[in-house]
Amino acid sequence: MPTFVYMTNCDGCGYCVDICPSDIMHIDPTYRRALNVEPNMCWECFSCVKACPQHAIDVRGYADFAPLGHSVRVLREDEKGTISWRIKFRDGREKNFVSPIRTTPWGSIKGPSEYSAPTASAMHSQALAHEPEALKVEALPTLARTRFKKGVV
Amino acid sequence: MSPKTIFVDSDILIVGGGMGGCGAAYESRYWGRDLKIVCVEKANIERSGAVAQGLYAINCYMGMHWNENQPEDHVRYARNDLMGLVREDLGYDIARHVDATVHKFEEWGLPIMKDPKTGRYQREGKWQIMIHGESYKPIVAEAARKAASAVYNRIMVTHLLMDSKHPNRVAGAVGFNVRNGDFYVFRAKAVIVAAGGASHIFKPRAVGEGMGRTWYAPWSSASAYALPILAGAKMTQMENRIVLTRFKDGYGPVGAYFLHLKTYTQNAYGQDYEAFWRDSIEKMVGDYVNHHPVPTCLRNHALLEELKAGRGPIRMVTKEAFKDPHKETVGWENFLGMTVGQAVVWASQNIDPKEINPELTTSEPYVMGSHATCSGAWASGPEDYAPADYQWGYNRMMTVEGLFGAGDTIGGTAHKFSSGSFTEGRIAAKAAVKYVMDHGTDSPQVSEAEYTELKKTIYQPLENYRIGRNEIVGGTVSPSYILPLHGLQRLEKIMDEYVGGISSHYTTNEPLLTRGLELLGMLKEDLAHIGAPDLHQLQRAWELQHRVLASECVTQHTLFRQETRWPGYYYRADHPKLDDKDWHCFTLSRYDKSTGHWEMEKAPVYHIID
Numbered sequence: 195m196p197t198f199v200y201m202t203n204c205d206g207c208g209y210c211v212d213i214c215p216s217d218i219m220h221i222d223p224t225y226r227r228a229l230n231v232e233p234n235m236c237w238e239c240f241s242c243v244k245a246c247p248q249h250a251i252d253v254r255g256y257a258d259f260a261p262l263g264h265s266v267r268v269l270r271e272d273e274k275g276t277i278s279w280r281i282k283f284r285d286g287r288e289k290n291f292v293s294p295i296r297t298t299p300w301g302s303i304k305g306p307s308e309y310s311a312p313t314a315s316a317m318h319s320q321a322l323a324h325e326p327e328a329l330k331v332e333a334l335p336t337l338a339r340t341r342f343k344k345g346v347v
Numbered sequence: 348m349s350p351k352t353i354f355v356d357s358d359i360l361i362v363g364g365g366m367g368g369c370g371a372a373y374e375s376r377y378w379g380r381d382l383k384i385v386c387v388e389k390a391n392i393e394r395s396g397a398v399a400q401g402l403y404a405i406n407c408y409m410g411m412h413w414n415e416n417q418p419e420d421h422v423r424y425a426r427n428d429l430m431g432l433v434r435e436d437l438g439y440d441i442a443r444h445v446d447a448t449v450h451k452f453e454e455w456g457l458p459i460m461k462d463p464k465t466g467r468y469q470r471e472g473k474w475q476i477m478i479h480g481e482s483y484k485p486i487v488a489e490a491a492r493k494a495a496s497a498v499y500n501r502i503m504v505t506h507l508l509m510d511s512k513h514p515n516r517v518a519g520a521v522g523f524n525v526r527n528g529d530f531y532v533f534r535a536k537a538v539i540v541a542a543g544g545a546s547h548i549f550k551p552r553a554v555g556e557g558m559g560r561t562w563y564a565p566w567s568s569a570s571a572y573a574l575p576i577l578a579g580a581k582m583t584q585m586e587n588r589i590v591l592t593r594f595k596d597g598y599g600p601v602g603a604y605f606l607h608l609k610t611y612t613q614n615a616y617g618q619d620y621e622a623f624w625r626d627s628i629e630k631m632v633g634d635y636v637n638h639h640p641v642p643t644c645l646r647n648h649a650l651l652e653e654l655k656a657g658r659g660p661i662r663m664v665t666k667e668a669f670k671d672p673h674k675e676t677v678g679w680e681n682f683l684g685m686t687v688g689q690a691v692v693w694a695s696q697n698i699d700p701k702e703i704n705p706e707l708t709t710s711e712p713y714v715m716g717s718h719a720t721c722s723g724a725w726a727s728g729p730e731d732y733a734p735a736d737y738q739w740g741y742n743r744m745m746t747v748e749g750l751f752g753a754g755d756t757i758g759g760t761a762h763k764f765s766s767g768s769f770t771e772g773r774i775a776a777k778a779a780v781k782y783v784m785d786h787g788t789d790s791p792q793v794s795e796a797e798y799t800e801l802k803k804t805i806y807q808p809l810e811n812y813r814i815g816r817n818e819i820v821g822g823t824v825s826p827s828y829i830l831p832l833h834g835l836q837r838l839e840k841i842m843d844e845y846v847g848g849i850s851s852h853y854t855t856n857e858p859l860l861t862r863g864l865e866l867l868g869m870l871k872e873d874l875a876h877i878g879a880p881d882l883h884q885l886q887r888a889w890e891l892q893h894r895v896l897a898s899e900c901v902t903q904h905t906l907f908r909q910e911t912r913w914p915g916y917y918y919r920a921d922h923p924k925l926d927d928k929d930w931h932c933f934t935l936s937r938y939d940k941s942t943g944h945w946e947m948e949k950a951p952v953y954h955i956i957d
Contacts, residue, residue: 196556196559212391213391213393213394214390214394215390215391215394215395215396215399215564215566216390216559216564216565216566217389217390217501217525217566217883217886218883220883231883232883233556233559234555234556234557234558234559235558235559235565236559236565237399237400237559237560237561237564237565237566237688238559238560238687238688238691239394239399239400239564239687240400240687241394241399241400253691255688255691255692255694255695256553256555256556256557256559256560256596256688257555257556257557258553258554258555258556258557258596259553259557259596259692260557260596260691260692260695260696261695261696262695263695264691264694264695265694266687266690266691266694268687270481277481277683279683279690281679281690281694282694283693283694283695283697283699284694284695284696284697285697287697287699289679291676291679291680291683293458293479293481293680293683293684294458294479295458295479295481295482296456296457296458296482296486297456297457297458298455298456299456300489301489302456303455303456303486303489303490303493304493305376305490305493305494306373306374306376306377306493306494307376307377307380307494309377311380312377312378317378317780317781317784320729320730320731322374322444322447322770322773322774322777323373323374323377323378323773323777324447324451325444325447326447328446328447328450328451329411329412329444329446329447329450330411330412330446330450331411331412331446334443334444335411335417335418335443336443336731336732337439337731337732337955338732339732339733339734341732341955341956342435342436342732342734342953342954342955342956343953343954343955343956344734344951344952344953344954345931345951345952345954346431346927346931
């Protein structure tokens with residue numbers, strides 16, 4: 195379902211341009227508002243829809259196989275940590291769903307350099323960062339080279 | 348136009364900021380506290396790569412601390428699913444580290460569902476755990492941004508640069524900014540390619556407005572392969588393309604439906620068809636069909652045979668499961684979390700799975716290295732146990748010095764998925780830090796002549812359009828250039844008709860492949876005449892270049908392997924059976940960019956005994 199932009203809602207902020215993984219949301223030079231310049235390269239990932247502060251972006255199912263009259267609307271609330279969906283069928287039936295999106299505050303991840311620096315012996319071991327503690331097992335598993343056998347099992 | 352040239356120097360350059368690239372950024376900072384670590388991404392790492400939309404499951408988690416699975420178990424599973432051929436050393440390596448990755452994701456704030464009875468992660472299947480993963484990528488990107496010295500978004504990397512003193516050592520990469528057109532020269536001591544696999548090399552089922560609704564993201568443009576191929580790295584198992592059985596038109600995932608919701612498939616007449624085809628499959632492939640779970644390709648095969656027998660459509664029986672309101676919610680949220688388009692298809696066609704059993708179909712083939720398939724670069728294995736044939740240096744280093752890879756880029760390691768790709772990025776990054784430290788002041792040199800020549804090549808499509816456009820009144824038809832979409836559609840048609848796409852039921856043979864290579868050769872020549880009206884189309888032009896080169900590699904590998912190893916993914920009609928006597932091996936290729944010649948060879952397969 196390619197995205198499209200409602201003329202009266204879009205204020206040309208460009209958030210959708212900034213986020214689109216396919217680089218297909220552009221600002222129209224005449225109207226100074228966003229538009230989808232390449233609907234056949236849209237994955238319907240909803241990244242732009244979720245990012246739009248004006249709720250100006252909507253989707254209409256691909257003309258190849260989606261009959262008209264449906265709608266899938268989304269509200270992503272960063273601070274609340276939830277995403278809400280409303281699915282409307284062509285025949286008018288509706289379904290609503292709400293899911294959590296994150297359990298910690300945005301920006302709270304501890305960067306790797308905030309941990310104490312690894313020792314030289316750790317550098318020469320097979321352990322990755324935070325191992326073996328983060329594995330929650332005593333030691334990183336390993337194999338003997340002799341366990342490998344060439345040919346058909 | 349005369350674009351500005353911008354130089355960016357770093358110790359470690361990470362190309363691609365998806366799951367693999369974010370893992371590489373995090374880990375390289377952990378081990379290389381004083382290093383300059385640069386990540387370059389053609390979109391925006393907040394929502395880039397195959398996980399941009401989110402995921403509803405993590406498909407690779409051992410649960411070692413609950414004694415659910417051990418790394419060896421995962422190796423055996425991936426091995427049988429890929430019909431005996433995986434790099435068991437690399438697969439084991441990912442499996443032994445992946446739990447730590449997932450535990451970090453949870454600590455960072457990814458909502459992982461819990462089994463209310465046991466308190467453990469909610470299993471979807473033996474290897475899969477269920478998540479509320481709408482923000483999976485933004486969470487992982489936050490960790491990567493905190494680790495990298497700089498992230499350059501909206502820069503399309505087109506080529507790697509080689510050391511002017513040492514032809515088999517990488518020295519950086521070049522690309523252009525898709526917003527302002529600036530030319531970038533990244534000079535680096537080590538490069539980690541963590542770019543995307545390949546969608547849109549075979550013709551998709553929808554070719555109009557819906558062509559973007561492929562199973563794998565349309566922005567996965569084969570840079571994972573084209574970049575190493577052009578640098579002379581050896582590639583492996585590139586013939587091992589994947590075909591997905593999915594809900595029709597939206598390609599909505601079926602994993603949770605089969606494993607968690609316990610829905611099942613049947614033909615148009617309500618019959619179970621998989622058992623019906625079992626004996627004939629055993630005649631083609633032998634014992635591989637008798638293991639549990641039945642390999643993904645063989646399940647595809649049964650579905651395809653059933654359709655050819657005229658008993659379609661195949662349906663997923665959902666009506667029973669969806670009576671349970673909890674299961675109904677899981678069924679819908681599964682799509683909303685990772686393939687919203689499937690929810691739209693069902694809403695538009697009034698398909699409520701409580702009342703209608705939805706149709707399934709098979710996708711066109713994709714080439715990638717992280718799902719139930721393992722195409723990619725041939726990489727060195729872990730130091731502590733990899734067999735000598737698989738080890739020539741640092742872990743995950745390709746056959747080019749200083750060039751590392753992760754995720755879709757690295758071949759032989761099926762079933763790594765999102766968590767495994769991030770983990771492989773971490774593995775590659777620690778090795779790259781070691782490589783940089785071991786080499787000290789011995790830095791590669793970038794030649795001005797090389798990047799100046801590449802600069803001219805990169806912007807040529809804008810020039811082709813500027814000149815050619817004056818020749819015609821208007822429209823898209825020019826005798827002097829073709830647009831990127833024209834080239835893409837020609838590529839998809841060649842691959843579809845000659846290399847085993849949907850229109851031939853995934854079937855090919857030596858004469859077809861040979862003809863396909865001739866046509867791909869002409870397409871490669873025509874790529875010098877691509878016209879790009881603007882920077883966005885210049886990006887499309889270079890995505891096309893990457894796809895075409897990867898497609899040629901796929902075709903060469905398909906020609907080389909004289910057997911049908913993965914029925915349901917593709918068929919060599921001239922060699923219709925699996926042949927463990929001659930082909931229980933990896934296929935390797937190396938491209939010589941000066942002659943255009945592909946050198947093919949076999950490499951041995953080593954198994955962990957039992």
